[in-house]
Amino acid sequence: MKPLLEVKNLKVKLDDKLIHKDLSFSVFEGETLTILGPNGSGKSVLLKSILGIMPFQGKIIWNKKVTIGYLPQGLNQQSVKNMPLDVKDFFDIKKNVQKTVEIIEALEMVGLDSSFLSKNIYKLSGGQFQRMLIAWVLVDKPSVVFLDEPTTGIDIGGGENLYSLLHKLQEKEKLTIILVTHDINVVYRYSTHVLCLSQKRHSCFGKPKIILTPDMLESIFGMEIKYYQHKNKIQ
Amino acid sequence: MNLQLTISLISGLLISSVSAYLGTLMLSKRMSVVAGPLAHLAFPGVALAIIYDFSFAFGVFPFVIIGAIMIWFLERKTKLPMENLTAVIFAIGVGTSLLFLPIAKAEEALVGSIMQISVWESLMVFVLSLLVFVTVRYIYKTMMLINIYEDIAEAQKINISLYNLVYLLSIAVIVAMGVYLVGGLITVASIAIPAGASRNLSKSLSEYKFFAVLFSCIGTTFGILISLVCNLPTGPLIVVSNAVIFLLSLVYKMSRKY
Numbered sequence: 334m335k336p337l338l339e340v341k342n343l344k345v346k347l348d349d350k351l352i353h354k355d356l357s358f359s360v361f362e363g364e365t366l367t368i369l370g371p372n373g374s375g376k377s378v379l380l381k382s383i384l385g386i387m388p389f390q391g392k393i394i395w396n397k398k399v400t401i402g403y404l405p406q407g408l409n410q411q412s413v414k415n416m417p418l419d420v421k422d423f424f425d426i427k428k429n430v431q432k433t434v435e436i437i438e439a440l441e442m443v444g445l446d447s448s449f450l451s452k453n454i455y456k457l458s459g460g461q462f463q464r465m466l467i468a469w470v471l472v473d474k475p476s477v478v479f480l481d482e483p484t485t486g487i488d489i490g491g492g493e494n495l496y497s498l499l500h501k502l503q504e505k506e507k508l509t510i511i512l513v514t515h516d517i518n519v520v521y522r523y524s525t526h527v528l529c530l531s532q533k534r535h536s537c538f539g540k541p542k543i544i545l546t547p548d549m550l551e552s553i554f555g556m557e558i559k560y561y562q563h564k565n566k567i568q
Numbered sequence: 569m570n571l572q573l574t575i576s577l578i579s580g581l582l583i584s585s586v587s588a589y590l591g592t593l594m595l596s597k598r599m600s601v602v603a604g605p606l607a608h609l610a611f612p613g614v615a616l617a618i619i620y621d622f623s624f625a626f627g628v629f630p631f632v633i634i635g636a637i638m639i640w641f642l643e644r645k646t647k648l649p650m651e652n653l654t655a656v657i658f659a660i661g662v663g664t665s666l667l668f669l670p671i672a673k674a675e676e677a678l679v680g681s682i683m684q685i686s687v688w689e690s691l692m693v694f695v696l697s698l699l700v701f702v703t704v705r706y707i708y709k710t711m712m713l714i715n716i717y718e719d720i721a722e723a724q725k726i727n728i729s730l731y732n733l734v735y736l737l738s739i740a741v742i743v744a745m746g747v748y749l750v751g752g753l754i755t756v757a758s759i760a761i762p763a764g765a766s767r768n769l770s771k772s773l774s775e776y777k778f779f780a781v782l783f784s785c786i787g788t789t790f791g792i793l794i795s796l797v798c799n800l801p802t803g804p805l806i807v808v809s810n811a812v813i814f815l816l817s818l819v820y821k822m823s824r825k826y
Binding site for chain 1: 595596709710712713715716717719720721722723724725726766767770771772773774775776
């Protein structure tokens, strides 16, 4: 079986600074690939290159027609602070105009209901806003979802809920997820594969339990990392 | 009601409501302030029209529209905020013109007054306002998405540059028309003030757009009527009426806070 996405010998420069060099990996349909690395290792840049927002050299091949959902890192309540938008408005500004029924369906999928439609997005709690964003990404039923640190700005409990929610949705909707995070526990729990990036342009790719050894983590993050490896997946 | 008052009122309402509608988008993009500098770009054009004796319209529209295109072009090349580039173009345009052209004379000559608008000119206002309204309505949601997060729009393969150009041209047409026909002050005020007042009390996008247009229409109507009754200049009175509405919206906002 061919992978859904193949990245071969990727080279990305940002303002003449080399961010990625000779980066190769692949993602199969229905998998969760986590891109792990410290700040400045080029995780978001890599996502943007795959999404076609940033220029690159090398090959990025999609072996099947895909529809993409994208949640960038900086999209948070602060970025919509001055916008008089209710939840329905926020869904309406997506390119493919949604029917209200579809919006409600997406909201219910993430544990919100139709009463949220008329709520101002700035008045939602951090957790509710993050759930709404997930619904927003999923509303037009994408086949591949790119999530760039989706738990930034919400507490640990909220983050846990979000990942377990995503995992459930993935099984239900047959989603392929490409996730950027620096939360190692998430990698063990939910990722099929992990791509680790370091500031020194080292990279590794493989199944988390095999490649994420303490030595490897130290070389990625540049310090000893304490972590807890979960034996069982949370259902 | 006499014919002059009728067409003045209709033209004023058309320009101010479309300006307010466009103003809601400009406020979201933090660009409310650009209408003023863009309006001033008309003056070199008018100065040339005075020297070479051609219609003011041919001086006003090209200069403002070329200014908008320059802003768009520089934004693409430099990625500087449009609001900064507007100031750059305004300063360069007006500054260099001051060296060679009778700008002060142009400012005096170009006192487009809403109370002296002709039937033909009001038809022009109707056509251009409608054109800008339809265009802005078409680009509105996508522009909001671009304002919120450009990368998402780019990932959706939206031609951001084209949208920005259409947006800037819409502003240029409204501003140029405002300067030429009804007085630049009305347009500048109608872009900035009603959107701000509406923002103070709106919870949703539809409320935001509706109240901005409503406030602008109320401000313009009151401004024109008071100027008739008191025999005072119309432009400044429209601005004052808008300012009163803004203050009321502020009171409303503060009363809800405490």
